[in-house]
Amino acid sequence: MERIKALEQITKQLKDELVICNIGFPSRELYHVKDSSKHFYMMGSMGMASSIGLGLAIAQDRKVIVFDGDGSLLMNLGSLVTIYNQSPENLVLVVLDNECYGSTGNQCTYSSTTNLKKVAEGVGFKNTVFYQESPEVEIDFAPVLEMEGPVFVHVKVKAGNASVPVIPLEPPEIKERFMREVQGN
Numbered sequence: 001m002e003r004i005k006a007l008e009q010i011t012k013q014l015k016d017e018l019v020i021c022n023i024g025f026p027s028r029e030l031y032h033v034k035d036s037s038k039h040f041y042m043m044g045s046m047g048m049a050s051s052i053g054l055g056l057a058i059a060q061d062r063k064v065i066v067f068d069g070d071g072s073l074l075m076n077l078g079s080l081v082t083i084y085n086q087s088p089e090n091l092v093l094v095v096l097d098n099e100c101y102g103s104t105g106n107q108c109t110y111s112s113t114t115n116l117k118k119v120a121e122g123v124g125f126k127n128t129v130f131y132q133e134s135p136e137v138e139i140d141f142a143p144v145l146e147m148e149g150p151v152f153v154h155v156k157v158k159a160g161n162a163s164v165p166v167i168p169l170e171p172p173e174i175k176e177r178f179m180r181e182v183q184g185n
């Protein structure tokens, strides 16, 4: 399954959840399949989506879904430990694992040999879910949304980026629109 398909299938099952999306093509693909004021497209540093998601989950009650990448999670692996120990019930961390730095040209990461779901379990996560790459079977995200967080969701996806344009919003616009959504304005 391509990353854009996983994003599409999961996003269409979301309702009121807030979404933080990893830098690069994942955000471009998410914007392409569906844009919303509930989406925060992270632009800047790898590894920060999970930390931003944690802060947001602690700061308010709505459910927060983070779409992270394998490379980004590995760059900020300490975030997993912090998330587990802070234990926000309303946080779901989804790692779209293509075993590479897809947005910058598919250079390999270590996620083909280091099992990220097992890492999360070792850190202490009680609720972990794995979705196998499959072109035929759609991801059923409903059970994940029922689970008590923090939930770690590991989705193996194919390497490669969809041919989608850059997001036509300036970073301050993305931030301010998202802040209004979170504050209920």
Ligand SMILES: Cc1ncc(C[n+]2csc(CCOP(=O)(O)OP(=O)(O)O)c2C)c(N)n1
Pocket (backbone or CB within 6 Å): 003, 022, 023, 024, 025, 026, 044, 045, 046, 068, 069, 070, 071, 072, 073, 096, 098, 100, 101, 102, 103, 104, 109
């Ligand atoms: C700290 C930092 N280093 C490098 C980059 C450049 N960069 C942007 S996206 C990316 C690859 C991200 O890989 P991954 O998190 O696995 O997401 P994918 O694109 O594969 O979905 C890189 C290297 C960056 N933005 N920040």
Ligand SMILES: [Mg+2]
Pocket (backbone or CB within 6 Å): 069, 070, 071, 096, 097, 098, 099, 100, 101, 102
């Ligand atoms: Mg990747």
